[in-house]
Amino acid sequence: MASWSWARRVVFGLAAAWIAILAIYLFIALRADGAIPPADASAESLFMGTRADTLVDFGTIGAIDATTLPDILARMRPADGKMHSAGLQYYKGGWMWLTFEVPPLAEGQRSWVVTHEHSRIRSLRLVLVKDGVFIERDWQFDSPERKAGLSERTPTFNFDRAELEGARVLMGFTALGAMRPEVRVETARAYAGREMREIVQITLLSGGLFAMALALLIIGARLRENSVLAAAGLSFFTGHFIYAYKGLGTSALLYRWPNAAEIFLYAAQPAFPAFILFLILTYLQLPRTYPRYAAFLGIVAAILPFQGLLVTATALGAPIPFIVGNTEAVLVCIVLGLGTLIWLSLAGATQSIKARARLFLVCMTPIAVFGIARTWLYLSTETPPWALTFFNTYVDIAATMMLLGILVVLDIQRREAALKREALGNEARFRGYAEIATDSYFETDAEGRIGNTAGRVGRMIGLAEGIRLSDALAARADRDPNGVVARLAGAPAGAELRDAEVEVLADDGLRHWVAFSAAPHAPAEGETGLRGTIADVTERVERRASEARQSTLSALGQLAGGVAHEVNNLLHPMVNLARRVRDRYTQDEDARKLLDMVIVSGRTAGEIVAGVLNAFNPSREPGAVKPIETALAEALDIVRATIPSTVRVVERVETGTGAEVPVGEMLQIVSNVLSNSIRAMQGAGRIDIELRGAGPGAVEISFADDGPGMPEAIRRRATEPFVTGRANGTGLGLSIVASIAAKWGGTVDVQSSPGKGTRLVLTVPRAVAEAKRAAE
Numbered sequence: 001m002a003s004w005s006w007a008r009r010v011v012f013g014l015a016a017a018w019i020a021i022l023a024i025y026l027f028i029a030l031r032a033d034g035a036i037p038p039a040d041a042s043a044e045s046l047f048m049g050t051r052a053d054t055l056v057d058f059g060t061i062g063a064i065d066a067t068t069l070p071d072i073l074a075r076m077r078p079a080d081g082k083m084h085s086a087g088l089q090y091y092k093g094g095w096m097w098l099t100f101e102v103p104p105l106a107e108g109q110r111s112w113v114v115t116h117e118h119s120r121i122r123s124l125r126l127v128l129v130k131d132g133v134f135i136e137r138d139w140q141f142d143s144p145e146r147k148a149g150l151s152e153r154t155p156t157f158n159f160d161r162a163e164l165e166g167a168r169v170l171m172g173f174t175a176l177g178a179m180r181p182e183v184r185v186e187t188a189r190a191y192a193g194r195e196m197r198e199i200v201q202i203t204l205l206s207g208g209l210f211a212m213a214l215a216l217l218i219i220g221a222r223l224r225e226n227s228v229l230a231a232a233g234l235s236f237f238t239g240h241f242i243y244a245y246k247g248l249g250t251s252a253l254l255y256r257w258p259n260a261a262e263i264f265l266y267a268a269q270p271a272f273p274a275f276i277l278f279l280i281l282t283y284l285q286l287p288r289t290y291p292r293y294a295a296f297l298g299i300v301a302a303i304l305p306f307q308g309l310l311v312t313a314t315a316l317g318a319p320i321p322f323i324v325g326n327t328e329a330v331l332v333c334i335v336l337g338l339g340t341l342i343w344l345s346l347a348g349a350t351q352s353i354k355a356r357a358r359l360f361l362v363c364m365t366p367i368a369v370f371g372i373a374r375t376w377l378y379l380s381t382e383t384p385p386w387a388l389t390f391f392n393t394y395v396d397i398a399a400t401m402m403l404l405g406i407l408v409v410l411d412i413q414r415r416e417a418a419l420k421r422e423a424l425g426n427e428a429r430f431r432g433y434a435e436i437a438t439d440s441y442f443e444t445d446a447e448g449r450i451g452n453t454a455g456r457v458g459r460m461i462g463l464a465e466g467i468r469l470s471d472a473l474a475a476r477a478d479r480d481p482n483g484v485v486a487r488l489a490g491a492p493a494g495a496e497l498r499d500a501e502v503e504v505l506a507d508d509g510l511r512h513w514v515a516f517s518a519a520p521h522a523p524a525e526g527e528t529g530l531r532g533t534i535a536d537v538t539e540r541v542e543r544r545a546s547e548a549r550q551s552t553l554s555a556l557g558q559l560a561g562g563v564a565h566e567v568n569n570l571l572h573p574m575v576n577l578a579r580r581v582r583d584r585y586t587q588d589e590d591a592r593k594l595l596d597m598v599i600v601s602g603r604t605a606g607e608i609v610a611g612v613l614n615a616f617n618p619s620r621e622p623g624a625v626k627p628i629e630t631a632l633a634e635a636l637d638i639v640r641a642t643i644p645s646t647v648r649v650v651e652r653v654e655t656g657t658g659a660e661v662p663v664g665e666m667l668q669i670v671s672n673v674l675s676n677s678i679r680a681m682q683g684a685g686r687i688d689i690e691l692r693g694a695g696p697g698a699v700e701i702s703f704a705d706d707g708p709g710m711p712e713a714i715r716r717r718a719t720e721p722f723v724t725g726r727a728n729g730t731g732l733g734l735s736i737v738a739s740i741a742a743k744w745g746g747t748v749d750v751q752s753s754p755g756k757g758t759r760l761v762l763t764v765p766r767a768v769a770e771a772k773r774a775a776e
Helices: 002-034 069-075 188-223 226-245 248-253 258-268 271-283 291-303 305-315 327-347 351-379 385-391 395-436 456-460 469-476 484-490 538-585 589-616 628-640 663-680 712-716 733-743 768-775
Strands: 045-047 053-057 095-101 111-116 121-130 133-140 156-160 168-175 183-187 439-444 450-454 477-479 497-505 511-521 529-536 625-627 647-653 660-662 685-693 698-705 747-752 758-765
Touching: 045 188, 053 069, 069 095, 111 121, 111 168, 111 188, 183 188, 188 226, 188 248, 188 395, 226 248, 226 258, 226 271, 226 395, 248 258, 258 305, 271 291, 271 305, 271 327, 271 351, 271 395, 291 305, 291 327, 327 351, 351 395, 439 456, 450 456, 456 529, 469 477, 469 484, 469 497, 484 497, 511 538, 538 589, 589 628, 589 663, 625 628, 628 647, 628 660, 628 663, 628 685, 628 698, 660 663, 663 685, 663 698, 663 733, 663 758, 733 747, 733 758
Parallel strands: 647 685
Antiparallel strands: 045 183, 053 095, 095 168, 111 156, 111 183, 121 133, 121 168, 439 450, 439 529, 477 497, 497 511, 511 529, 625 660, 685 698, 698 758, 747 758
16 A cells, blocks of 8 residues: 555656646747747638629529620629628529629739638539630539539639639529628638638537537436436537538538438438427426426427428428428527526426526527527628628537536436435435344345444444454354354355354353344345344343243153152151150250251251242142241251351341241242352352341342352343353242242342342342232
């Protein structure tokens, strides 16, 4: 990474040096260019449009000679410094005739050219009159020379300076377009330079539009976005119009088929405004908000291209007098399109539609302004030369198309960004849900690396993005009866799992059972990963184990009940015989004390047996009831012999509490609690036992040891049956204690944490004997 950082700085430094050196060279070159003044080219290119007298004729001019020339000149309309226009009269079969005298020409140039700049001329006659000599030439857009590629883009005639200077020029032509005297007299080199610049301009404009159309077509087809496809069609037909209307279709691309080129031009020309309407319809999403108006706009846009067919038919000679030209299609587009945009920008159904309509309106401004100006030029009878030069560049059309293309692409990017924000929001929402849900989720790539994961369970077992799922699981797994780790390591992309359980060591230091469910998915084209969930099923596994133990213990309980019954039958003669021996045959006080202990132990054992039998026969009566401090003392005396010498028991007993409890049940509590504490302390430590009053109506017994304590997961369920922290434990000790406390009307509170020992607090009411009898 450090090497690339260093290399990147070098690359950026070299790029900056290259730009700086280039800027210096450009500065030097511009200074050198500024030192050379340009030559005056105006003398080599003379525009004759404002000097030419004009006449619109409908077939009356035939042969031009010394006899007919004066009459023709007399009918001419004087120029008076203006350029006349025939408007749209060409569809009535008219010819425009013009005449002018060639002024003195610049010295030093022998080859001169007379050219008409109108690219839509169909036929042209040129008559040059000098010193009584008439020289006539003609030009046809589909002449054999043109089909051979030997003709220029517009009518052009070459003359020597001697035969052209001072001559009178008569020129008559008919064209598919407004007819004007756009005539130049210029040197051959001036003509070549001007023609080259115009062809380059046309090629750049149309080529850029064709390239943009192709890019938008690919994007629109890929995204299935109608507005982008409409922009692609609009860009294509705009480029086609500029390229063909400027004469490159008939002189360069399809020079062998000039009539077919004209058909392509005029038939396809109305498709340009039609696609503007389609773009308005799709970009503003009118079918959603204004379905009826969208249907109307769509039908109009679909009808407009037929105007081009009718115009083409007229040009081919069909008698359709009510068809004027493709100008009407452009006007319909301008009026309907601008009207729609203005209406929606002011009164759109939503703020989004208003904003989009205003942006579209801004992009349409150049073509709207220039289109209206061009229409005025077509309809007017006089045209300023500057306006003709300015509006015939078609830069406005290209600029509008570029703006509209950028607009739809930016709109896609905006919507993509909105969808991305929505997706990120949904992902954040999903992750939030996963964090509070009981299950976690994960996704892996083809190599088994985690790409996404969220949830408490996954975090608890160490899952993180970028690591292999099998490695993370192998580091935590303790028991894996289903072979999940091996399946994930061997086939990370095809290891389909269904509720596969694994015991793992979690971050809280406890062992948890987790269940994996996963199925293959495709994170990328040609790849297969896993997507699945992880659930903490510790309670389910423990409940299943508990149910298995409970079934076993139930069978053992039935057996124990039978054994207890038999033991109880043996205890009665033992106790009775010990009492008889003590009363009748023994006078030694020490012997009598030992027999008393046998009698008490036998009677206590009988109570314990009675408790066991009571579990299977609840109707049995409880054992003897004594004050709670006495019952505690007797229970401690009985179990003291079983306490190791390494365990110190400290007793603090408050007398006169007033509570009475069954001695046998107290012995069960003491023996179970002390047994748990001794095992937890591993046979060495201290146990504090305290009996005290807890308010006016309760008594509290606490047992505290200094053992290792319990994890929170065990502590919460310590009094539930079959819950144990020892591998060989039954989980019944504290359950019995809690059951007895409940019989007494009391509660058990287990206070413990790892490393801080365990304290069990038994709280019972003072009237515990009455509560027990009422419960029974």
